[in-house]
Amino acid sequence: MENNLLKLRQLMNEHRIDAYIVGTHDPHNTEYLSDYYKSREWITGFTGSQGIAIITQKDAFLWTDGRYFIQAEKQMRDRGFKLMKIGIPGYPDYKEWLVNNLDDYSVLGIWGAVFPYKEWIDIKNSLIDKNIIIKDDKDLIGILWDERPLLPQGKVFVLDVEYSGRSVEDKLLDIRKSMVAKKAEFLLVTTLDDVAWLYNIRGTDLPQSLSIFSYALITDESAYLYIDKSKIDDITISGLSKSGVEIRRYYSIFDDLIKIKNSSIWCDLNSLTLKMFNSIDDSNNYINEILPTTMFKAIKNEVEIAQQKKAYYEDGLAIVRTHHWLKSELVKGNTITEIDVENKLEEYRNMNSCYLGKSFDTISAYGPNAAMMHYRALEDDHSVIERKGFHLMDCGAQFPFGTTDTTRAIVVGDLTQEQKVAYTLALKGNINLSRAKFLKGTTGHSLDILARYYLWQNGIDYKSGTGHGIGFAMNVHEGPHRISPIPNSISMVPGMIVSNEPGVYITGDFGIRLENILVVEDFVSNEHGTFYKFDTLSYLPFEPEAILPELLSSDEIKWLNDYNAKVYDLYEKALSDEEKDWLAKATETI
């Protein structure tokens, strides 16, 4: 296994590179990478979703965060890499390490086609006194990687206006209005979800997010879609053409960009690769603000919201059935593993012909495993579900009419008092946020504390944000808004969809996460201002067995009973009698 590292060091010698950096990136700032881009995984053996490796002739390090310390150590055994624990005192961050360990005039190698421009600027600034030379076109892993997977050869499909709610023409009108307001002559779109939203297309290059590798470039008259032509059929091409969209070869974005001079280009420097940045001539000026596609995409139209409700119904039904199946199997005394639950969920989902696949890898985590926020049950490493405590299931689906993401801690046997307190406090936080009304201008940062309030009253916190945006038949994590203790200047406005997922994680013991999905809507306008509220999209039981009513206020009890009644009403007709009886109990009035 260390062989790869040896070969890389040899290659670094040939290319006269003293230190080589391999991160977790693709050309589109995508969250979940296609196999082709898993270079860091290939060289380190570590499969986690976050990490950066630095290799010199003497050293080889991987930096990753607390979610992955155990997994990384295990997976990197015999790979020659040492783990650098992000956030743990005594470990320098990777830029610090470079500053302290690179000699003056060292040569640093990166692959600029995927390396983020912003990251590169930070590195450059950190090393400014060292006169480092950066070679930025070095895909050394690509040279060594014999059986490298191909780039995905997915296909495009179209979301008609009855699904998308707004035509490409109308979207282009909106975008061009924004461009005029910002005095932008060009709009450069490099993130896959923005391109997909703009042109009402989806694809199968990255099936979990229905993405297709592509770029867009917009002027006041033209709109280009850069894509491998083998991925798009003639009917789609001609449909787009009628909407004023011209198809160009995927890689020709670079040639086209180079030709633009003395113009103002709207682009998001936070998501550009170094190569893309370098393709923009210095004579241009940047409008470096959140893209209008990102803002418009986040604000769902009525058609999208109505369909999302359907998506939550369809996926909720499969999940409710899985809960019932799990519980009845356990009652029968059968041995059920975390993997069995995942598989059963897929079985129920696949009964629906519209189901397109998972929107992310299901987290099926029993007992102490659920205390690891990003746990994943593996074929060769998973747990059997016992008849006590909670089983946690965090899962999401893709439909042509929406994207889902929900979590429940499911009661699989006796609960301790501590577990009931924890569940009830997380539920109180969930209700507090769900019921919130808020003044126009309020950010998700301001709302975050509402979900934590009751946990904090008891000295409990969860080390994650409270909520993320969710795409429409698209990315399960979508910006620019979020509900988080990390400051964020984006106001929540009607049409924004956001998750509400407070939790309790007790290491080595149990994990609880109660995730509903909300959409912002109008509440009231008066002399005090304009106020918004949330509507709930997702319906899954909050089980009375896990709840201590004495910790709830009468308002909270009313909210809970109303919610659980809706859960029952929603799925009742589609369930068998046995399932129905179980659901009635799981949604009983308290």
Add this chain to the structure above:
Amino acid sequence: MENNLLKLRQLMNEHRIDAYIVGTHDPHNTEYLSDYYKSREWITGFTGSQGIAIITQKDAFLWTDGRYFIQAEKQMRDRGFKLMKIGIPGYPDYKEWLVNNLDDYSVLGIWGAVFPYKEWIDIKNSLIDKNIIIKDDKDLIGILWDERPLLPQGKVFVLDVEYSGRSVEDKLLDIRKSMVAKKAEFLLVTTLDDVAWLYNIRGTDLPQSLSIFSYALITDESAYLYIDKSKIDDITISGLSKSGVEIRRYYSIFDDLIKIKNSSIWCDLNSLTLKMFNSIDDSNNYINEILPTTMFKAIKNEVEIAQQKKAYYEDGLAIVRTHHWLKSELVKGNTITEIDVENKLEEYRNMNSCYLGKSFDTISAYGPNAAMMHYRALEDDHSVIERKGFHLMDCGAQFPFGTTDTTRAIVVGDLTQEQKVAYTLALKGNINLSRAKFLKGTTGHSLDILARYYLWQNGIDYKSGTGHGIGFAMNVHEGPHRISPIPNSISMVPGMIVSNEPGVYITGDFGIRLENILVVEDFVSNEHGTFYKFDTLSYLPFEPEAILPELLSSDEIKWLNDYNAKVYDLYEKALSDEEKDWLAKATETI
């Protein structure tokens, strides 16, 4: 009255100034100005605490905000000034006005000795294309103002370590440690409260904030206090000298600054005047961060907190007596005005020999007047208190052992259901914030929503922050922390004192503000992190008559009954039987 404006225009001609700006400033970025610095008031007639005037040969404008529109129009009658309403569509802001109305190469006059450096930079940048000439040493009002008040000739007094809790030597040690950490060779302190805190002195130049005009300059070896020597006695000078502090003439700060070259100077550019900024040689570099004096000052030590409790007790007693007096006078059928209440409060306060004066002008506001957040009853313009609705009193006192600030809406007769709902919702917000526990790192910005939550549920908002810091025997408004919807990056840490003042303001109808004062203290540290909570410093009744118990949770009712019981226990012994009977009723269990 327009005569002054004529004279100013003549003088502008002589000085070849096309436009002259008069703001609301002194050399120390002080919130409440000494009379000597009320130049804007002298030329416009407008007495409000915020405003900026621009005079040309043709025009004369005053910009101020919504609090003051009516007052400004009234006071500026026959002065030749037109009102520019800040925040109202159709009115340009004053920089916009300058950009749109000044000709190229115009000459702009300001008085740099008081004009804020930051404001000047903004003006300069706005006008960059116009090649404007700025004459920055023009105190034109000073030339015209015949009967200009003298600069205050207050006296310094010392806060011994038994009051301040920390010696000057120890404070200098802390400050120098911070300077080493930031690699600062000089620390320049121009804000009066920072100087006063650092040297454990107070003064009577600005009696409401116990400030004395002064500057400080600190190096690793020296500590200078710049002050008019007539204000400080020999014992104080020798005491300070023993602590390593050297006294220098007030104005010599400028001569001393000019001598500093090639050094790093820690100063707060947000509070420097243009003149002060210009006194710093270009060869120096700035460390422009919150001053260590400001951070240390905000975190009260145990001695300060213990004394603040005493201050709130002493002032609370006078306020409770005033409440009782007001109510009993009304019952007797006597005519009582807002001014009478103010005077009675002072009468009760003056029974305490430690009382040094108000910490700000009392707001005594009946009925609809209380809907104006910054109302002030004037001798020739105030209301009689009727036997219905609320009378609002927002007041504060100075003692050598602390500074107070509290508000209650007092029930003076029958209440409408709307008034009771409003009072109860504001109270719920107050309780929600008071009871909050929060993770280390939480800012006042994050806490703000807790005080608004229940009001927002009912479509009500108040157009102010929720809380401000409060000085110790010092400014009633103190940073750097605040509880506000405006983002703020300062974390709340143990020792910080902050107000909690949600309210309801219905224009033309009534105003409610319920202001308590809190201090941050430790709660618990565990595997989830370190948590803080609040202790309450101020005790005044929340009157059961104004509260709808059916809107309160059982936790809130418990909090309220405990709080009101403490109010009674606290003052009982010091009250007459009649007062005691009334207080028992005003703090009755619900």
